[in-house]
Amino acid sequence: xxxxxxxxxxxPRMTWTTRSLLLAAAATAMMVSGxxxxxxxxxxxxxxxxEFSKISVGDPTLSSTIAxxxxxxxxxxxxxxxxNEKPFGEAAAVSLALSKLGMATLATGDSTDAxxxxxxxxxxxxxxxxxWIAMNAVAKASTNFDPSQDKRALQELIELRKADxxxxxxxxxxxxxxxxxxxxxxxxxxxxxxxxxxxxxxYELQMTSVxxxxxxxxxxRVREHTLxxxxxxxxxxxxxxxxxxxxxxxxxxxxxxxxxMDQIELLELSIDELDQRVRDxxxxxxxxxxxxxxxxxxxxELVRDLESYRSDTVIPASDKVISLIxxxxxxxxxxxxxxxxxxxxxxxxxxxxxARAFAQQARGEAEMVSLYQSIISSGISGDWQSKLDxxxxxxxxxxxxxxxxxxxxxxALRSGRFRGVEGESIEAAAIRLDRLGGIEPEPEYSEESxxxxxxxDEEYDESMDDESFEDEYDDEDSDG
Numbered sequence: 001x002x003x004x005x006x007x008x009x010x011x012p013r014m015t016w017t018t019r020s021l022l023l024a025a026a027a028t029a030m031m032v033s034g035x036x037x038x039x040x041x042x043x044x045x046x047x048x049x050x051e052f053s054k055i056s057v058g059d060p061t062l063s064s065t066i067a068x069x070x071x072x073x074x075x076x077x078x079x080x081x082x083x084n085e086k087p088f089g090e091a092a093a094v095s096l097a098l099s100k101l102g103m104a105t106l107a108t109g110d111s112t113d114a115x116x117x118x119x120x121x122x123x124x125x126x127x128x129x130x131x132w133i134a135m136n137a138v139a140k141a142s143t144n145f146d147p148s149q150d151k152r153a154l155q156e157l158i159e160l161r162k163a164d165x166x167x168x169x170x171x172x173x174x175x176x177x178x179x180x181x182x183x184x185x186x187x188x189x190x191x192x193x194x195x196x197x198x199x200x201x202x203y204e205l206q207m208t209s210v211x212x213x214x215x216x217x218x219x220x221r222v223r224e225h226t227l228x229x230x231x232x233x234x235x236x237x238x239x240x241x242x243x244x245x246x247x248x249x250x251x252x253x254x255x256x257x258x259x260x261m262d263q264i265e266l267l268e269l270s271i272d273e274l275d276q277r278v279r280d281x282x283x284x285x286x287x288x289x290x291x292x293x294x295x296x297x298x299x300x301e302l303v304r305d306l307e308s309y310r311s312d313t314v315i316p317a318s319d320k321v322i323s324l325i326x327x328x329x330x331x332x333x334x335x336x337x338x339x340x341x342x343x344x345x346x347x348x349x350x351x352x353x354x355a356r357a358f359a360q361q362a363r364g365e366a367e368m369v370s371l372y373q374s375i376i377s378s379g380i381s382g383d384w385q386s387k388l389d390x391x392x393x394x395x396x397x398x399x400x401x402x403x404x405x406x407x408x409x410x411x412a413l414r415s416g417r418f419r420g421v422e423g424e425s426i427e428a429a430a431i432r433l434d435r436l437g438g439i440e441p442e443p444e445y446s447e448e449s450x451x452x453x454x455x456x457d458e459e460y461d462e463s464m465d466d467e468s469f470e471d472e473y474d475d476e477d478s479d480g
Contacts, residue, residue: 040081044078045081074098101350121305122306132292135295162264204218296380351406351409410431
């Protein structure tokens with residue numbers, strides 16, 4: 001069986017948050033200009049718009065807790081009125097859809113972290129698989145009385161473990177660099193927090209020797225610096241938590257490097273002492289087989305742990321994202337008349353986010369397929385085929401669901417029935433979404449084509465670039 005080769009872009013996209021906020025503001029402004037019998041619905045839409053504005057200021061110290069609170073408040077304010085009396089019922093529906101999409105964006109961070117952790121665990125399992133391959137080969141080689149073939153086999157294993165050392169060393173350096181960068185951010189935030197608190201303390205000391213009016217003014221300054229200091233401190237604590245998550249993984253990777261290097265030394269020693277080991281083949285074979293069995297037992301344990309982690313952490317995190325996106329889609333369906341255009345864009349945004357959520361899950365399943373293929377190819381005994389079949393099926397299903405969601409996103413954009421220049425931009429974005437969903441547009445032929453075949457191919461290749469599509473689509477949304 002061949003290894004899945006589909007590649008997906010699963011990087012969390014904060015541009016959805018900004019775009020959603022702008023859309024909410026536009027939808028709200030459009031609705032407020034009309035008239036309605038429901039002042040409560042109007043007030044709810046205005047309240048949601050105010051909550052969105054708290055997140056759109058671009059404050060780099062804004063915590064996810066604050067953003068989550070604003071999204072929740074916006075959703076609570078408008079859920080009762082979503083889809084009710086026009087036009088504010090539709091405005092409420094759009095606001096509710098965007099609040100759920102915002103919550104999904106925040107949840108995507110946890111989902112991505114879980115998938116990344118699962119990927120790290122899979123790589124560690126591969127290290128134990130390499131160890132089993134090495135020890136199993138040593139056991140076989142020690143029973144072979146023709147040392148020439150054994151030496152070649154051992155040298156190949158040395159190259160394999162050297163490759164492992166290189167891979168794990170690069171991974172360890174990457175984790176160390178990330179930890180250093182995060183620590184630098186922590187130090188900078190702590191310094192800023194200390195500065196703000198010192199400023200606050202300075203104004204507090206002045207309050208004891210001035211008039212009541214002046215003291216009130218100083219109190220406001222104290223409050224400002226204290227709040228800023230608290231904000232920097234909260235962000236520092238959040239980053240410290242991330243560092244705490246990275247350190248165990250870095251330590252495990254470092255141990256794998258040391259183990260691989262130790263095994264290289266062992267294999268090199270095996271070559272030097274091959275003649276002696278031929279004489280002692282029975283003893284060496286027994287030890288190597290014992291080591292291989294230990295590596296197999298550890299590998300089996302780690303695989304079980306990985307499956308449990310995916311079931312208990314990865315999948316629930318992904319399901320939470322998908323559930324919130326589906327709630328957003330459900331709310332956006334209530335904007336089909338006065339807010340049809342805003343509803344269409346909100347629905348398209350949610351559908352694309354859903355497509356990328358499925359793509360991220362598919363990437364995780366593809367890694368599991370690759371892992372089980374490697375285990376089966378190694379010849380290590382165990383019930384691996386059923387696991388491989390299960391993950392292969394999941395990968396296939398998620399891939400199709402991702403493509404369908406991209407197609408649905410394109411359909412949602414077109415349902416807004418935009419006209420003129422705006423319509424052309426929206427249609428271009430819909431075509432790109434269709435391509436991500438595996439649908440190619442019908443070619444348009446004319447007697448005098450503006451493009452040569454090579455120019456068309458270049459344009460087609462560029463359109464298939466996920467990141468290129470995302471940047472252009474962001475620009476189109478902000479322009480529209």
